[in-house]
Amino acid sequence: MDQKVIAGAPPTTSSGDLAVEIVGMHKWFGEFHVLRDINLTVRRGERIVVCGPSGSGKSTMIRCINRLEEHQKGRIIVDGIELTSDLKRIDEIRREVGMVFQHFNLFPHLTVLENCTLAPIWVRKMPREEAEKTAMHFLTRVKIPEQAHKYPGQLSGGQQQRVAIARALCMHPKIMLFDEPTSALDPEMVKEVLDTMVQLAEDGMTMLVVTHEMGFARQVAHRVVFMDAGQIVEVNRPDEFFAHPKHERTKLFLSQILH
Amino acid sequence: MAGASIKEMDPEHGVAYVREAPIEALPPPASERGALGWLRANFFATPLDAALSVVLLLLLAWIVPPLLDFLLFNAVWTGKDREACLVGPDRPEVGACWAFVRDRFAYFIYGSYPVAERWRVDIFFAMLAIGIVWLLKLNAPRRDLGAFYFFVIVPIVSYILLNGSEMLGLRRVDTAVWGGMLVTIVVAWVGIVVSLPAGILLALGRRSRMPAVKLFSVIFIEFVRGVPLITVLFMASVMLPLFVPEQWSPDKLLRALVGIALFASAYMAEVVRAGLQAIPKGQYEGAMAVGLSYSQMMRLIILPQALRVTIPNIVNSYIALFKDTTLVFIVGIFDFLKAIEAARIDPIWSTPVTSTTGYAFAAIVYFILCYLMSAYAKNMEARLAVADKR
Numbered sequence: 001m002d003q004k005v006i007a008g009a010p011p012t013t014s015s016g017d018l019a020v021e022i023v024g025m026h027k028w029f030g031e032f033h034v035l036r037d038i039n040l041t042v043r044r045g046e047r048i049v050v051c052g053p054s055g056s057g058k059s060t061m062i063r064c065i066n067r068l069e070e071h072q073k074g075r076i077i078v079d080g081i082e083l084t085s086d087l088k089r090i091d092e093i094r095r096e097v098g099m100v101f102q103h104f105n106l107f108p109h110l111t112v113l114e115n116c117t118l119a120p121i122w123v124r125k126m127p128r129e130e131a132e133k134t135a136m137h138f139l140t141r142v143k144i145p146e147q148a149h150k151y152p153g154q155l156s157g158g159q160q161q162r163v164a165i166a167r168a169l170c171m172h173p174k175i176m177l178f179d180e181p182t183s184a185l186d187p188e189m190v191k192e193v194l195d196t197m198v199q200l201a202e203d204g205m206t207m208l209v210v211t212h213e214m215g216f217a218r219q220v221a222h223r224v225v226f227m228d229a230g231q232i233v234e235v236n237r238p239d240e241f242f243a244h245p246k247h248e249r250t251k252l253f254l255s256q257i258l259h
Numbered sequence: 260m261a262g263a264s265i266k267e268m269d270p271e272h273g274v275a276y277v278r279e280a281p282i283e284a285l286p287p288p289a290s291e292r293g294a295l296g297w298l299r300a301n302f303f304a305t306p307l308d309a310a311l312s313v314v315l316l317l318l319l320a321w322i323v324p325p326l327l328d329f330l331l332f333n334a335v336w337t338g339k340d341r342e343a344c345l346v347g348p349d350r351p352e353v354g355a356c357w358a359f360v361r362d363r364f365a366y367f368i369y370g371s372y373p374v375a376e377r378w379r380v381d382i383f384f385a386m387l388a389i390g391i392v393w394l395l396k397l398n399a400p401r402r403d404l405g406a407f408y409f410f411v412i413v414p415i416v417s418y419i420l421l422n423g424s425e426m427l428g429l430r431r432v433d434t435a436v437w438g439g440m441l442v443t444i445v446v447a448w449v450g451i452v453v454s455l456p457a458g459i460l461l462a463l464g465r466r467s468r469m470p471a472v473k474l475f476s477v478i479f480i481e482f483v484r485g486v487p488l489i490t491v492l493f494m495a496s497v498m499l500p501l502f503v504p505e506q507w508s509p510d511k512l513l514r515a516l517v518g519i520a521l522f523a524s525a526y527m528a529e530v531v532r533a534g535l536q537a538i539p540k541g542q543y544e545g546a547m548a549v550g551l552s553y554s555q556m557m558r559l560i561i562l563p564q565a566l567r568v569t570i571p572n573i574v575n576s577y578i579a580l581f582k583d584t585t586l587v588f589i590v591g592i593f594d595f596l597k598a599i600e601a602a603r604i605d606p607i608w609s610t611p612v613t614s615t616t617g618y619a620f621a622a623i624v625y626f627i628l629c630y631l632m633s634a635y636a637k638n639m640e641a642r643l644a645v646a647d648k649r
Binding site: 101 | 541542544546548549550551560563
């Protein structure tokens with residue numbers, strides 16, 4: 001992959017316009033303390049890559065942002081709305097936050113097009129025709145308009161993941177969460193998905209990406225967040241992060257994955 | 260790969276191995292083909308197989324000829340009363356007395372439903388048949404309308420039709436005179452129509468996060484499943500009148516219907532729950548992440564997939580339910596089996612073969628109906644297997 005860094009400085013701090021704000025957040029699975037005192041703010045248009053060893057809590061953290069996991073302590077504010085157990089607010093937030101999963105989670109009984117139009121029609125109450133137009137627009141953007149009438153099971157992993165991205169985009173989300181989007185793919189399909197994500201980044205989407213693709217982080221991220229044992233250990237600009245990691249744990253991690 | 264190893268050894272070539280021409284596909288050896296090959300593969304593959312085949316063949320030779328003699332060759336097809344089916348000088352052996360079945364056929368179908376009003380039952384059967392075909396034929400048009408017709412229109416119309424309504428000038432027919440196949444179909448159909456939606460609700464309730472809903476579902480399902488159907492029927496027909504004042508006491512058939520519906524719902528709930536459990540967690544997460552509400556998620560994503568994989572099991576419980584309907588005769592309801600039971604002791608047709616004939620007829624009818632259901636389920640399974648390969 002070419003390592004050209006996407007132009008555009010991170011949005012300025014002064015805007016004060018935050019997409020996601022996590023303050024002193026803790027989470028437990030039973031007795032197990034998975035997330036410990038997480039503090040992270042994401043500005044509009046900012047792209048953040050979260051990395052760390054498996055079991056470090058990075059997936060759990062981004063799943064808390066659209067309440068697929070419930071946090072027990074601290075605050076999460078998404079697009080100005082604080083996440084509480086109020087179902088209305090959760091629905092409101094989920095409408096604005098798109099998510100892409102490791103295993104795609106497409107709906108196998110619906111066609112690609114139906115996968116993309118379902119939420120706009122039922123959640124946004126969009127007329128079917130308009131929803132289909134939007135869906136075709138985004139399917140074209142992820143370069144698979146010709147697969148619109150097939151079922152997910154007929155597509156390759158890379159194509160399925162691109163459909164999943166299009167499905168999320170059809171809701172016109174303000175924030176996109178990616179939970180290891182390329183980890184379940186065959187090696188030759190990773191690039192097509194990463195290219196789609198780079199394209200999304202170029203359009204200025206606010207993105208939180210959990211990934212092991214360090215090339216992608218270098219190219220796209222404004223900031224890299226490194227997590228270990230449920231804690232944020234280091235946050236830095238990608239060039240600094242890769243060239244001069246500060247924390248011992250970060251150095252060890254990078255030495256293991258960048259041979 | 261003898262050729263390969265020779266070439267591999269060849270010092271002159273210096274390469275490991277390269278195929279020069281593809282190998283043409285050849286037919287299998289003669290012993291694997293044709294009728295002989297088929298027999299060998301299916302019946303005489305091993306000595307044990309051969310022995311089993313011979314034993315089964317002998318068993319069939321022992322059972323089938325006398326059965327055919329009884330059912331067909333020695334059977335009596337016409338006659339007006341018992342005289343036709345008695346052993347006489349011109350008839351040394353008497354098989355099944357089909358004359359009796361033909362004579363009593365209308366009774367088996369309608370029970371004591373007034374003869375002048377039986378057209379109403381015929382319309383009911385026809386409406387039901389249309390609904391069933393509409394719903395079961397996968398490529399039929401507007402199957403959503405079909406479901407509405409089957410689950411809403413048919414119940415209302417047939418209630419008015421069968422029961423009668425003074426307003427529409429239809430004579431009232433008390434359920435006490437309903438009988439035969441009519442009652443069997445009504446009981447089975449009510450069980451089928453009620454148990455699927457009720458079972459879905461109970462299954463969702465059992466997986467609910469709300470403790471009260473969950474507790475109610477679990478108690479209901481486990482209690483009803485832990486009690487034999489006969490007990491449920493006795494409860495419905497003997498205990499229910501104790502709780503409600505006499506003039507409110509519902510009709511005997513209705514009480515049995517309620518009992519059967521409760522029983523079938525509890526079993527259906529477990530069948531549906533198994534289907535729900537087969538749906539991966541990612542489907543729930545995918546649905547939630549795009550912003551669907553709980554009811555939308557269930558209706559649009561989870562249930563369509565869960566019910567698809569459970570269709571064979573659903574039909575299986577319908578078959579069980581259909582056969583269980585025969586138990587209603589214990590609380591004094593005249594179903595198909597009970598109608599045969601009543602007819603066979605009628606002195607007009609009292610012969611040594613009447614009872615056997617009646618039961619044989621019942622067995623054949625139940626077998627055909629159940630087999631149709633199971634054949635449909637099998638066909639459905641095959642279609643699903645194809646769909647899953649997509």
